[in-house]
Amino acid sequence: MSVDLVEVVRSGFRECVHRGSVVVIGSDGEPTLALGEVHLPIFPRSTNKPMQAIALLRNGFEPVDDAELAISTASHWGEPDHVALVRRLLDRFGHTEDQLECPPDLPVDERARAEALAGRDRARAARRIYMNCSGKHAAMLATCAVNGWPTRGYLDASHPLQQAVTATVVDITGEPETDLGIDGCGLPIVPVSLVNLARAYAGFATAAPESPERRVADAIRAHPRVISGTDAPDLLTMGATPGLVCKIGADGVHVGALPDGRAFAYKIDDGHDRARMPLTQAILQRMGVEWTDVHAELAAPAVLGGGARVGVIRAIPGVL
Numbered sequence: 001m002s003v004d005l006v007e008v009v010r011s012g013f014r015e016c017v018h019r020g021s022v023v024v025i026g027s028d029g030e031p032t033l034a035l036g037e038v039h040l041p042i043f044p045r046s047t048n049k050p051m052q053a054i055a056l057l058r059n060g061f062e063p064v065d066d067a068e069l070a071i072s073t074a075s076h077w078g079e080p081d082h083v084a085l086v087r088r089l090l091d092r093f094g095h096t097e098d099q100l101e102c103p104p105d106l107p108v109d110e111r112a113r114a115e116a117l118a119g120r121d122r123a124r125a126a127r128r129i130y131m132n133c134s135g136k137h138a139a140m141l142a143t144c145a146v147n148g149w150p151t152r153g154y155l156d157a158s159h160p161l162q163q164a165v166t167a168t169v170v171d172i173t174g175e176p177e178t179d180l181g182i183d184g185c186g187l188p189i190v191p192v193s194l195v196n197l198a199r200a201y202a203g204f205a206t207a208a209p210e211s212p213e214r215r216v217a218d219a220i221r222a223h224p225r226v227i228s229g230t231d232a233p234d235l236l237t238m239g240a241t242p243g244l245v246c247k248i249g250a251d252g253v254h255v256g257a258l259p260d261g262r263a264f265a266y267k268i269d270d271g272h273d274r275a276r277m278p279l280t281q282a283i284l285q286r287m288g289v290e291w292t293d294v295h296a297e298l299a300a301p302a303v304l305g306g307g308a309r310v311g312v313i314r315a316i317p318g319v320l
Helices: 045-058 066-071 080-092 110-117 134-147 160-173 194-206 212-222 233-240 273-286 293-298
Strands: 003-010 013-025 031-035 245-249 253-257 263-268 302-305 308-315
Touching: 003 263, 003 273, 003 302, 013 194, 013 273, 045 134, 045 160, 045 194, 045 212, 045 245, 045 253, 066 080, 066 134, 066 212, 080 134, 134 160, 160 194, 194 212, 194 245, 194 253, 194 263, 212 245, 233 245, 233 273, 233 293, 253 273, 263 273, 273 293, 273 308
Parallel strands: none
Antiparallel strands: 003 013, 003 308, 013 031, 013 263, 245 253, 253 263, 302 308
């Protein structure tokens, strides 16, 4: 059973509770904290993007720099520099935006979304390149080109690219092969337990230099804004925690690892984003990471009443 993890307190009254599951592992890979259903598979959502990028590197994809590798792992916010990196990757292999098989979307970033919508209706403004997974999809098209695989239908689980990705995820996580799901961008997704997600990220953080795993980890650490966006949770979390490699996933998933191989993974049952930062800070604090007052304030969002602060969203004291 999942447990109560984060509470919304208004005027001294607990108004809401977010339940979920959390695992923290030591540098030996064994859990030092396990709350809830940490051994049952979940859909890792975008936390699987580093594993997918590792599969691409293993199959001949060669980015020109760490920024291009980072956008290949990104849940980007559709800001101009994000779109430019995706465009560069498409152009380098002779692909067009129309060949991306992720769905059209608007940017996550408010300013970029407003600019996209200016003078247009939503349906006309949405584009595949704005979709937060477009960097990954562009890198998948590049890998198809390198290997001579068909670019049309690369989403299909039977496509050689997706067979290679699935095999890589199974290899990295140690999860038994099982039925696949379909992620929000249309790609197959392998269910993985929280404990094996944490171990996978620990492996990225401690992998040998120049290995595909370490290259992905180093690219994410070097470009936290590229994989996320302005004031995004991953940017804030890595900015507050030197050496951390982490990635959020939709519907309340978050995974991260420190350079010494200690790692965490969690899933918020209701998927609400407001629980992320308070829970992440509390987990890292338990792991011995201290944030500055500025970062700690970002991790404790205010509850407002009439425009004034009347409460807080916080990890439930004593649970972790």
